[in-house]
Amino acid sequence: MVGRVLIVDDEDTLRLTIKTRLASGGFETDAAVDGEEALEKLKQSRFDVVLLDINMPRMDGITALGIISDLHPHTDVIMLTGFADFTTAIECLKKGAKDYLVKPIDTTELITRLRSLLRARNSEAALDELKGGQAAFLLDKVYASVRLAGQLLRELKGAKLSKDQGQILASVSSSLEDLADDATKGVDPAILTKKRGAGELKNLPLSRILSPAIDSVKRTAKAMGVNVEYHADKQSAKIECDPQRLGGAFHSVASGMLLAAGKGASLRIGESSTKEDVAVEFHLDKSTEKAKKAADQLSKAEEISGKGFASFEDSAIVWVSARSSIRNHKGTMEVQSTKGSLTIKCRVPFHRKEH
């Protein structure tokens, strides 16, 4: 199967002809008689491309295009019309259509255009996947670890050190600052708001995905004087995920909490599951003012990340990355900051397949 195409036209002869030709070209197709039926079909199933007529009863193609662009941003739309009207063509392209074909359509040309559109989609998706993986590595692994290391070094500032030791400490701290800056500069914030695949999927118990993150965080927390309690679910449910990426996301959530932990804080991590998903809750009983600011920044991250991460708190940067990975597993991440405490609840469904 080359790709899934939804043909939307009020004329049955046209629908049938395109359907027959696309099927012979290896495409999987479905058809709808107007914009309303097209939206219903898009709710039920995912399509790579919609071929959308403009003049139709009930809901016309331009109205449907606006809704499809909003609700199904990963579905490309090619407009079909009986008129070579450039004003309408430009309006459609502005509203998000990828192409515009004037009827009568040469079905051989249509197949060529569909194939090239799908090739472009696949290349773009592969590039996004690569950029997303790089972003997750830089933020979850490099940035979070470097920031925590920096925090630990700051603890040493009060200790009695020789002049040479002090100079070494200052030099290492400065290098870590530079490394953290470089890590964020290497990430395009826009990639963190895009939906991508979830990498190489495996079916594993949640505890196995969580444990490397918990072990790492426990070691750092101990050095920082933060107590970590982990409550595993005895019947830890299996979930379909990329364990590296999801484990990295949990590591980032916990690291962000350590970066926002006040003196003598405790971090509780609890695992539970429902019939549809698993939940991991992180709760910090004493958090700093920076934690509240970071929580606020996370809620507005999509609006402000266009300017880069310059104004972001350390915790917010790693949480943005964590939330992106969790969303790419069809999950959610909610942050609550109240009276000096902080809670982050992550939910991930057992399966990430499209419905």
Added chain:
Amino acid sequence: MDELKRESMKLVYRFDFEDGPEKDFEIELDAESLELILAGDRPKPEWAKLTYHQCENCPLPDTEEFCPVALNLASLVESFQDSLSFEKTTVTVETKERTFVKNTTLQKGLSALIGIYMVTSNCPIMDRLRPMVRFHLPFATSRETVYRAVSMYLTAQFFIMRKGGVPDWDLKNLAEIYKAISTVNRGVSKRISNASNKDANVNAVVILHSVGESLPYVIENGLNEIEPLFADYIRQLEEIQGILRP
């Protein structure tokens, strides 16, 4: 068969709209040549000139001033230049033998009528479908049109064979004929798109084009879809082959 020769062939297409005046079109065809007999005073718009969006495969010489298909369509296109393709209408088609009635969309009713005008115009490419007009089937589905086109073409091959020619039983040239017709349909749609404010006229041609587009692929697939209808003929052949096999 004398009735085929006796008098001109007449058809009336009537469009009844839910909210608008009724529109009638009377078509008279020469009984023998099936050429459209047109009234003396007829519009000759600019878009009907031969060189205006002339079809890529047009075989007519430059000495012809007008495209015969466009001239035949001029009055009809003018009548529906402000109409929407999906307007609801009741179309009545009266022939000498029977009356057809269908609640349908304007584009569907119009496509049948435009189809007649196109193949009776003396366009050398569209003329190949002219025998089908004698057995016109209004509101035909794609499958019905494919069957009628194949039947017409095979009948033509029978006559070619009887006259000593080499018949094309593989339908190779029929696919070529329809590819050429698709090019004409695209040319005609460009002309009438510029002569219309709304999409009814163009979409009527688009319907004709769609059927034409699918036919070469239906032939390429060996008419698989309709083969089961001929199971009895095939069974008889298999029985004979069984008897002859040693």
